[in-house]
Amino acid sequence: MSNTVFELNGKTLTVKPDGELDSVTSPTFEKELREHLSGADSIVVDFEKVNYISSAGLRVFLAVENTLEAHGAEMKLIHVNEHILEIFDLVGFMDVVDVE
């Protein structure tokens, strides 16, 4: 996921992953995401360019959410397409993570 864009605006970090978030790309994506977390109390993940997410991808957000919660920070997923939204819904993802 080398083409992920990170933009830190004040205390808000905007993350724009690109492509598929599967068991191959997710570990890299998580590593990059965690490197950018410090100093941000609000994370916005823009799913505009994400066309597939596997359980490994879901796990990244669940795990990051856990970390953020411990620090009192928040995470929000935006621009999630219908197909992925179905998946989120199916696996009960939205019970745990804030999806707009």
Next chain:
Amino acid sequence: MKHRLKSLRFRILLPVIILVLIIITLLTTLFSRAYIKMIQQQEQEVNAVGFATVSNSVLPLINTSIAEVRSVMSDDRVASYARLRYSSMTELVHARIRCRDYLRSEIMSRDGIYGLLFMRKDGSQFGALPNGNFFQDRPEENPLPEDMKAKILNAPLGETVWVGPVSGAVLYGFESSDIPQSIMIAAWKSVDVSYGECYALMLMDESIFEGLFASLQDGKSSWYLFTEDQAEICHIGRDLSMDPGRLISESNSGNIFRDDDELPAFAYSTTLDAPAWTLVRKVSMEGYDKMVRGVTHTIAIFGGLILLIALVVYELWMRRFLRQFYSLLKGIARMGEGDLESAAFEPTSIDEFQTMQREINRTRAALNDQMDTIRRMERERMEMENKRKEQERIEEELKMAREIQESALPQLFPAFPDRAKFDLFASMTPAKEVGGDFYDFFQVDSDHLALVIADVSGKGIPAALFMMTSKSLINTQLMSGCDPATALERVNLQLCERNSSRMFVTVWLAVLEISTGRGLACNAGHVNPAIHRSGGRFALEVYKHNIFLGVSKKAKYVNRPFEMKSGDSLFVYTDGVTEARDTDKQMFGKERLESTLNIDPEAAPETLISQVKNALTDFVGGAEQFDDITMLAFRYYGDSRIR
């Protein structure tokens, strides 16, 4: 440093000594020759001047003497005596007396003139002796040797011929102290009227000449006067101890020669006009041998000194050379012992050694490089070997883990041979690397059957361990009588609590009341089960799931009631089935799964699973299995089947 004959030191020393000896010999020879020549030349120059002076003064003296004698002899009175006839005894006696008196007064009073006599053609002689006695001999009594007699008789008229030297004893027929040992004769022809030709002979002893060059005596030289026949007329100084011919031929050559007494000498000679006598001055070089020896010794000592210096210089040079040589050798030896990092060599001034040092350093650098390469290769090889061993170990461990994992799954089928109401079959085909799929089924009590299928994220040992933990926790919760949602909620909290590895697990779980076919299911993020209702087709049942276990403590789980009727089937699986890829990376997918299940929807669980397996095998072809493939099929008969 050992002194051995085959060592470089000696190999070089020998030619050095020979060379020095040759040089010394050459120097000695050349120098002594030059030196001696110089001395000799000095000597000869001095003596040559002396000789010229002397010979210039002596020769006229000799000639003057001869002329004087001749003039006396030409006196008419002598001729008249020669012509005396023996006509009367009285006249003869008077004539003899007159002749004797004349000779005594005019001729024999002269120094060196010993006598005067006459010789007739027949050889008869007469004349006066120094003591005044007159004699007359018959021809047969003439004591002159024949060749001398012939020379006199052949003399041209008016010319003086010199004959001799002849021994006085021979000439007079007896020996006496009065008679000189050697007599020279000056003779000339005159004509007597009555007897015809007649010859006058003047006898001279050597003192006539010796007197001439008495002044020449210098203690070093000897003077010799020779006739044209190389007979010695007289000498001053030493007796001649060599052949006159050799002396004359050696004279004026500038050479040093040795006489019969082995004494070195050189000589000068000059030949008179008339008579053609030869005057020789022989100079003895008595100090010559000693001088030559002295010069030779000096040069030999000098040469020895040069040799000594040469040897010392050679030894010093050799030591320096050998020190540098051994330094080089040590360097090479160090290399031989494997020390390629040694400091530079001792600096050397010898070109060839410098070249050698350069070459050795280059070789050393090259060897160093090669050694580095070898060491690096060895290190890499070791690393590879270690890696390979590690890999083997891991693979071995994984294999064991897989075996443990597999053995943890119930594998004995039929699982419940005494149960007629249902049939079930399950299988797990692990991927090459151990994964975290598992299935489970067990009776919670005599009328409740639990069915579990789960997929742990990730692979390897951690996944396997996580799977074991999850399986055991689920089993524990269900066995304690919990409903599926409560069980998963508790297991989720337990997994979150201890989940440092950030792993998670998707679980589908159902607890079925065997007698009625009713049950509760709960899906924690697992793929949708496929349900087949009796007489219908298999279809995936899509509904809202709960989130998978092990990530979020906030997660809530909901029970979903269901009912199995007689002839209904259930097929649950992991995503290893739908996400199996062929060589073109195409996924097997849900549609293919459904159509495979629907080949024979009524088939027994074991058949169902083997059909899916076959379809998968056909689909993936040669592609490697990436994920565990786990399936569980359940068919409910209710009361329709009699065992």
